[in-house]
Amino acid sequence: xxxxxxxxxxxxxxxxYLTHSHGFKSWFFTLDHKRIGLMYLVSILTAFFLGGVFAxxxxxxxxxxxxxxxxxxxxxxxxxxxxxxxIFLFIIPGIPAALGNFVLPIMLGAKxxxxxxxxxxxYHLYVAGxxxxxxxxxxxxxxxxxxxxxxxxxxxxxxxxxxTLGAFILGFSSIFTGLxxxxxxxxxxxxxxxWFKMPLFLWALYGTAIIQVLxxxxxxxxxxxxxxxxxxxxxxxxxxxxxxxVLYQHFFWFYSHPAVYIMILPGMGIISELVSVFxxxxxxxxxxxxxxxxxxxxxxxLVWGHxxxxxxxxxxxxxxxxxxxxxxxxxxxxxxxxxxxxxYKGAIHLDTPMLYALSFIFLFGIGGLTGxxxxxxxxxxxxxxxxxxxxxxxxxxxxxxxxxxxxxLHYWWPKMFGRMYNETLGRIACLIIFVGFNTTxxxxxxxxxxxxxxxxxxxxxxxxxxHRLSTWGSYLMAVGFFLMAGYLLHSLxxxxxxxxxxxxxxxxxxxxxxPPPHDNFPEAPAVGDPYDxxxxxxxxxxxxxxxxxxxxx
Amino acid sequence: xxxHEHPDYLGHHFETPQQQYDSSKLGMWLFLATEIxxxxxxxxxxxxxxxxxxxxxxxxxxxxxxxxGGINTLVLICSSxxxxxxxxxxxxxxxxxxxxxxxMTLLFGCCFLGIKYVEYEQKWKHGLLWGKRFHPHTEETRxxxxxxxxxxxxxxxxxxxxxxxxxxxxxxxxxxxxxxRGPAGLAAxxxxxxxxxxxxxxxSNVQIFxxxxxxxxxxxxxxxxxxxxxxxxxxxxSVKGHFTSEYFTPVDLGGLYWxxxxxxxxxxxxxxxxxx
Numbered sequence: 001x002x003x004x005x006x007x008x009x010x011x012x013x014x015x016x017y018l019t020h021s022h023g024f025k026s027w028f029f030t031l032d033h034k035r036i037g038l039m040y041l042v043s044i045l046t047a048f049f050l051g052g053v054f055a056x057x058x059x060x061x062x063x064x065x066x067x068x069x070x071x072x073x074x075x076x077x078x079x080x081x082x083x084x085x086x087i088f089l090f091i092i093p094g095i096p097a098a099l100g101n102f103v104l105p106i107m108l109g110a111k112x113x114x115x116x117x118x119x120x121x122x123y124h125l126y127v128a129g130x131x132x133x134x135x136x137x138x139x140x141x142x143x144x145x146x147x148x149x150x151x152x153x154x155x156x157x158x159x160x161x162x163x164t165l166g167a168f169i170l171g172f173s174s175i176f177t178g179l180x181x182x183x184x185x186x187x188x189x190x191x192x193x194x195w196f197k198m199p200l201f202l203w204a205l206y207g208t209a210i211i212q213v214l215x216x217x218x219x220x221x222x223x224x225x226x227x228x229x230x231x232x233x234x235x236x237x238x239x240x241x242x243x244x245x246v247l248y249q250h251f252f253w254f255y256s257h258p259a260v261y262i263m264i265l266p267g268m269g270i271i272s273e274l275v276s277v278f279x280x281x282x283x284x285x286x287x288x289x290x291x292x293x294x295x296x297x298x299x300x301x302l303v304w305g306h307x308x309x310x311x312x313x314x315x316x317x318x319x320x321x322x323x324x325x326x327x328x329x330x331x332x333x334x335x336x337x338x339x340x341x342x343x344y345k346g347a348i349h350l351d352t353p354m355l356y357a358l359s360f361i362f363l364f365g366i367g368g369l370t371g372x373x374x375x376x377x378x379x380x381x382x383x384x385x386x387x388x389x390x391x392x393x394x395x396x397x398x399x400x401x402x403x404x405x406x407x408x409l410h411y412w413w414p415k416m417f418g419r420m421y422n423e424t425l426g427r428i429a430c431l432i433i434f435v436g437f438n439t440t441x442x443x444x445x446x447x448x449x450x451x452x453x454x455x456x457x458x459x460x461x462x463x464x465x466x467h468r469l470s471t472w473g474s475y476l477m478a479v480g481f482f483l484m485a486g487y488l489l490h491s492l493x494x495x496x497x498x499x500x501x502x503x504x505x506x507x508x509x510x511x512x513x514x515p516p517p518h519d520n521f522p523e524a525p526a527v528g529d530p531y532d533x534x535x536x537x538x539x540x541x542x543x544x545x546x547x548x549x550x551x552x553x
Numbered sequence: 554x555x556x557h558e559h560p561d562y563l564g565h566h567f568e569t570p571q572q573q574y575d576s577s578k579l580g581m582w583l584f585l586a587t588e589i590x591x592x593x594x595x596x597x598x599x600x601x602x603x604x605x606x607x608x609x610x611x612x613x614x615x616x617x618x619x620x621x622g623g624i625n626t627l628v629l630i631c632s633s634x635x636x637x638x639x640x641x642x643x644x645x646x647x648x649x650x651x652x653x654x655x656x657m658t659l660l661f662g663c664c665f666l667g668i669k670y671v672e673y674e675q676k677w678k679h680g681l682l683w684g685k686r687f688h689p690h691t692e693e694t695r696x697x698x699x700x701x702x703x704x705x706x707x708x709x710x711x712x713x714x715x716x717x718x719x720x721x722x723x724x725x726x727x728x729x730x731x732x733x734r735g736p737a738g739l740a741a742x743x744x745x746x747x748x749x750x751x752x753x754x755x756x757s758n759v760q761i762f763x764x765x766x767x768x769x770x771x772x773x774x775x776x777x778x779x780x781x782x783x784x785x786x787x788x789x790x791s792v793k794g795h796f797t798s799e800y801f802t803p804v805d806l807g808g809l810y811w812x813x814x815x816x817x818x819x820x821x822x823x824x825x826x827x828x829x
C-alpha cells in the first residue's frame with residue numbers, strides 16, 4: 001500500500017498521528033495503536049501520581065513513632081492503595097501497554113497491531129478497572145495490603161469486592177494486550193524482519209506477553225473466588241468452612257510472581273536498546289539477551305513458592321523453590337554482563353536516557369542480588385516480612401522497572417510528541433531521583449535487617465533515624481519527579497522540534513518522521529541489523545543523525 | 554506491495570486474507586489457552602481438596618444426578634457435532650445448512666442450560682449448597698419424595714429411606730463398591746443403614762464439595778451462555794449472508810470456542826459425577 005507520500009526525510013511531513021483527526025471521539029474510540037499507547041501513557045502516569053501521593057503520605061506518617069498525621073486505620077488503607085494503584089494501574093500496564101503499544105508495531109515495520117479493536121477494548125477495560133479501583137477508594141478504600149490475603153480479606157469490612165473486581169478487569173486488559181503482541185510478532189513481521197533481526201525490546205515484550213497470557217487468567221480465577229467467597233460465603237479459602245487460606249496464597253503468587261517479570265522484562269528490553277544506542281556500539285551477545293528473556297519468562301512460573309517459605313510449606317518444597325529461585329539469577333546476570341560488555345570500549349553518550357540505563361544497571365544489580373538473600377531459606381526466616389523485603393522489591397520494581405520506564409519515556413518522547421525536552425534539566429532530575437531513591441530505600445535494607453517489620457504503623461524509637469532518612473529521601477524523589485513533569489510538559493509547547501533520529505538509533509521507528517504519520521511509514525522501511533550504527537552520521541543542521549546508504553543486513 | 558484487490562473484510566494492516574486468517578486463528582488459540590488456565594485454578598482447587606479429603610468427595614458426589622449429567626454430556630457432544638458441521642457448511646458456501654446447523658447448536662445449548670437449571674433447583678430445594686448456605690434438610694427431602702417422587706434425583710432416591718429401601722440399581726452398586734476405600738463411615742453397611750439427615754454419618758465439611766461443584770459448573774454455565782451469545786451473533790450474520798467460502802473466520806473461531814466449552818464439560822462430568 002505505497003501511499004506515494006515520499007517525504008521520507010520526515011521533517012516536513014504535516015500529517016502525523018496526532019493531527020490526523022480531531023475531537024474526543026477520534027481519540028477515545030481510535031484504532032490507532034499510537035493513540036491507544038498515548039492514552040495508556042496518560043492514564044498510567046495519573047495512576048503513578050496517585051500512587052506516589054499515597055506513598056508520600058505513608059512515609060510522612062512514619063516520620064515519627066506513633067501518630068504523625070493519620071490514625072492506624074487510615075495508614076493501613078494508605079499503604080494498600082499505594083501498592084494496589086502502583087502495581088495494577090501503573091507498573092503492570094506501564095511499559096507494555098503504554099510504550100509497547102506505541103513502539104512495537106513501528107519497530108516491527110507493521111502498520112498496526114494484529115487486532116486493533118481488541119487493543120482499544122483492552123484500553124476500555126483498563127479504564128473500567130480503574131473506575132472500580134477508584135470507586136473502592138472513594139468508598140473508603142481497602143486495608144488488606146495489595147495481596148488481599150485470606151481470611152482477613154474475606155472478613156474485613158473495607159471495600160475489597162470493588163477493588164478486586166477492578167483488578168480482575170485490569171487482568172483481562174493485560175491478557176488482551178499480551179495476546180495482541182504475541183500474534184503481532186508472529187504474524188505481522190514484514191519481509192526481511194526475521195526473529196533475529198528484531199530489536200531486543202520486542203523479544204522482551206514477547207516474553208512479557210507470554211507471561212501475561214499464561215499467568216493472568218489464574219489471577220482472574222483467584223480474585224473471582226475471593227469475590228464469590230466474600231459475596232456468597234463459598235468457603236474455599238475459609239478455614240471455618242473447611243477451606244484452606246494457604247491455597248489462596250498459592251493461587252495468588254502463581255500469578256503475582258510471574259507478574260514481577262511482567263514488570264521487569266520489558267524494562268530490561270528498554271535497557272538493551274538504550275545501552276547499545278548510547279554506547280554507539282553493537283549490542284554484545286544479542287542471542288543470549290533474546291533467549292534470556294524467554295528463560296526468565298519460563299523460570300518465572302516455577303518460583304512462586306518462595307513467597308510462602310514461612311507459611312507452612314513442607315521443607316522439601318521450600319528447598320525446591322529456593323533452588324529454582326536461585327536459577328532465575330542466571331538469565332538476569334547474562335543480561336547484565338552483556339550490557340556491560342556492550343558498553344566496554346563504546347563511545348558512551350551520557351544523555352538522559354543513558355543516565356537512566358546506568359541507574360537501572362546499578363539499582364537492579366542491588367535489587368537482584370538481595371533477592372538471592374531472600375531466596376536462601378535460613379536467611380529468609382529472619383528477613384521475611386521486614387523492611388528488607390520492602391527495600392528489595394522497591395529496588396527491582398522502582399529502581400528497575402520505573403527507572404527503565406523513565407529511560408524509555410525520555411528515549412521515545414521525541415518520537416511520540418515530536419519535541420525535544422530540556423536535556424540539562426533531564427539529567428538533573430535523573431540525578432535527584434537516583435539520590436532520593438537510594439536514600440529512601442537503602443536505609444530500609446538496614447532497618448529491615450535490624451528487624452523492623454513491614455506494614456507496621458508504629459515502631460520502637462531506635463528505628464527513628466532510619467525512618468527519618470527514608471522519608472526525606474522520598475521527598476527528594478518527589479522533587480525530582482515534579483521537575484521532570486515540569487520540563488516534559490514544557491517541551492510539549494515550547495520544546496525544540498525533534499529530528500527524525502535524534503539519538504542515532506538503527507531501529508525502524510527512527511526511520512519515520514517524529515511524530516510518525518497515521519500509517520507509521522510513508523513507504524515500507526528497509527529492514528537491517530537493529531544495532532549497526534556504522535552508516536549513521538551526525539548532521540548538525542538537523543540536528544540529528546542521518547543514514548548514509550542502506551542498512552547493513 | 555499488493556495494492557490490488559483488498560476485500561472489505563480485510564483489515565487495512567493486513568497484506569492478504571491468509572495473513573488475517575492465520576492471525577485470527579493464532580489469537581483464538583491463545584485466548585483458549587487463557588480460558589483453560591482460568592478453569593485450571595478450579596481444577597487445581599478440586600485436586601487439592603479431593604486428595605486431602607477423598608471421603609467428602611466420595612460421600613457428596615452421590616447427591617449429583619448422573620442421569621441428567623449424562624444426558625447433558627450427550628447434548629453437548631451433539632452440539633459440538635452440529636457446530637463442526639456448521640463450520641464445514643460455511644467453508645462450502647452452504648448458507649441454508651449453516652443457518653440450520655447454527656440454530657441446532659443454539660438449541661442444544663438451551664437444552665443444556667435447561668437441564669442444568671433443573672439440577673440446580675433440586676440442589677437448592679434440598680439445601681445442598683456451598684459453604685455458609687449448606688443446610689441439607691433431608692427430612693423435607695423424604696416428605697418431598699413421597700409427594701412427588703419424579704422430581705427427586707436418583708442419587709437422593711437411592712439414599713435408603715426407612716419406608717421402602719429401593720432396589721439397588723447399577724449405579725448404586727458402583728457406589729457401594731467404592732465406599733470401602735473411604736473412611737469407615739463410608740463402608741457399604743454404613744451407607745445402607747444411614748438415616749438421611751443424621752449428622753454423625755456424614756463426613757465433616759461436605760459443603761466444600763458443593764462449593765466446588767457450583768463454582769465449576771457455574772463458571773462453565775457462564776461460558777455456555779457466552780458461547781451461545783457468540784453463536785447467536787454468528788446466526789444473525791449468516792442470515793445476512795456475511796459468510797462465504799472466502800471469508801468464514803468468525804464461524805471457525807466461534808466453533809473453536811464452543812468446542813472448548815464442550816471439552817471442559819467432558820472433564821467436569823466424570824470428575825464431579827462419576828467418582829468412586
